[in-house]
Amino acid sequence: xxxxxxxxxxxxxxxxxxxxxxxxxxxxxxxxxxxxxxxxxxxxxxxxxxxxxxxxxxxxxxxxxxxxxxxxxxxxxxxxxxxxxxxxxxxxxxxxxxxxxxxxxxxxxxxxxxxxxxxxxxxxxxxxxxxxxxxxxxxxxxxxxxxxxxxxxxxxxxxxxxxxxxxxxxxxxxxxxxxxxxxxxxxxxxxxxxxxxxxxxxxxxxxxxxxxxxxxxxxxxxxxx
Amino acid sequence: xxxxxxxxxxxxxxxxxxxxxxxxxxxxxxxxxxxxxxxxxxxxxxxxxxxxxxxxxxxxxxxxxxxxxxxxxxxxxxxxxxxxxxxxxxxxxxxxxxxxxxxxxxxxxxxxxxxxxxxxxxxxxxxxxxxxxxxxxxxxxxxxxxxxxxxxxxxxxxxxxxxxxxxxxxxxxxxxxxxxxxxxxxxxxxxxxxxxxxxxxxxxxxxxxxxxxxxxxxxxxxxxxxxxxxxxxxxxxxxxxxxxxxx
Ligand SMILES: Nc1ncnc2c1ncn2[C@@H]1O[C@H](COP(=O)(O)OP(=O)(O)O)[C@@H](O)[C@H]1O
Ligand SMILES: [Mg+2]
Numbered sequence: 001x002x003x004x005x006x007x008x009x010x011x012x013x014x015x016x017x018x019x020x021x022x023x024x025x026x027x028x029x030x031x032x033x034x035x036x037x038x039x040x041x042x043x044x045x046x047x048x049x050x051x052x053x054x055x056x057x058x059x060x061x062x063x064x065x066x067x068x069x070x071x072x073x074x075x076x077x078x079x080x081x082x083x084x085x086x087x088x089x090x091x092x093x094x095x096x097x098x099x100x101x102x103x104x105x106x107x108x109x110x111x112x113x114x115x116x117x118x119x120x121x122x123x124x125x126x127x128x129x130x131x132x133x134x135x136x137x138x139x140x141x142x143x144x145x146x147x148x149x150x151x152x153x154x155x156x157x158x159x160x161x162x163x164x165x166x167x168x169x170x171x172x173x174x175x176x177x178x179x180x181x182x183x184x185x186x187x188x189x190x191x192x193x194x195x196x197x198x199x200x201x202x203x204x205x206x207x208x209x210x211x212x213x214x215x216x217x218x219x220x221x222x223x224x225x
Numbered sequence: 226x227x228x229x230x231x232x233x234x235x236x237x238x239x240x241x242x243x244x245x246x247x248x249x250x251x252x253x254x255x256x257x258x259x260x261x262x263x264x265x266x267x268x269x270x271x272x273x274x275x276x277x278x279x280x281x282x283x284x285x286x287x288x289x290x291x292x293x294x295x296x297x298x299x300x301x302x303x304x305x306x307x308x309x310x311x312x313x314x315x316x317x318x319x320x321x322x323x324x325x326x327x328x329x330x331x332x333x334x335x336x337x338x339x340x341x342x343x344x345x346x347x348x349x350x351x352x353x354x355x356x357x358x359x360x361x362x363x364x365x366x367x368x369x370x371x372x373x374x375x376x377x378x379x380x381x382x383x384x385x386x387x388x389x390x391x392x393x394x395x396x397x398x399x400x401x402x403x404x405x406x407x408x409x410x411x412x413x414x415x416x417x418x419x420x421x422x423x424x425x426x427x428x429x430x431x432x433x434x435x436x437x438x439x440x441x442x443x444x445x446x447x448x449x450x451x452x453x454x455x456x457x458x459x460x461x462x463x464x465x466x467x468x469x470x471x472x
Contacts, residue, residue: 005469005470006470007469076427078427078431078455079468080468082455083456083457
């Protein structure tokens, strides 16, 4: 049996908040995918579009922040509702940063589209796919309030880090072999670094989902042992 | 103060079932739950006020400082002196402010004018009312505002130097400012008294109490630190109540 709030307008406010967070998450997913595709396909127009659409992400951040504050002030949420609101306030910050990372990659894509192609970029594409999947799964865990799914995101982050290291080393080798490639390889290296950071933010979101559902804080667990 | 397997019935109808609850010393325990779930009945059982209700019966144990208050060794008047009670509707007598506070002392046989005055002043100070009434102790108590009347009733309870204070929705008829004064007073009183408060205002429970007990249909569903109950309750029924949900 689904439990709903007795006060229907409160229920509607919480529902709308969840929808807007998902909308923002969807925009950020599309942005990271688009920015890397713009690199791989040398498509400056696609990159420009990613940069433009980030405004929507920023606006949603402000909206969601305001909605959370309004609910805190007017509804005094408790228990799981309270954890949902405080989690939303934090997730929104991570999502906004993730949008910025996509914009940074898109800027590199504009640059790279004007210079000769460097080499096949399979691994960068794979890195992007992993980061995007991490965010998708974290958001899925958030809407379905599923801590097991969230834990899978935490585990997958190790693959992402390993792949990033591989890409980094390959680009380093490229630079050593051909100094004319340094500028382009550096752009790609930055992009790879951004993707790795993107994955870290997805991990943050997943950790907050675990807190939201279980009420226990799993952040910084690695520091403790 | 502590209840063990406490059961209270009105005739055949059981209003409080098998409740085990400790009111930690010099702390505030909030009792929350929907109307009719037995909060007031439970509170009244602690100082045997239910004895005064025809048809009410009680099983189980209530302990004050580890001693039974139900086995008959402690007489009810002495029990109610040690375990004072404040009600939702402030109920001052139509007498002077002074006489309202002195009432319990006179009943206990104290008639010395100076001693009485001393205790009345200390009680009014303890109830954070002294500054407002010191120049009109002989005026009728019914001329006070609702919030002042409620603090007068607290002063009356304090006058007989109790150990435990039971408050049944003490601020539910008051405006926000008068409510804030009562809540502030509760914070001060807990340095010296063990307090149990029934409230329908969740934010009030969250603000004033250290421990919260959630009652539902006569049962104690969950008790825990107030922070835990309001941020991460264990029982689904508690969760539904504090978030305002139904299934
Ligand atoms: N004096 C009484 N006589 C008979 N039944 C009562 C009396 N007082 C309370 N009850 C019943 O006992 C149950 C618990 O009531 P009460 O303790 O007043 O609940 P609460 O304070 O949580 O609203 C209710 O069903 C109520 O109708
Ligand atoms: Mg009641």
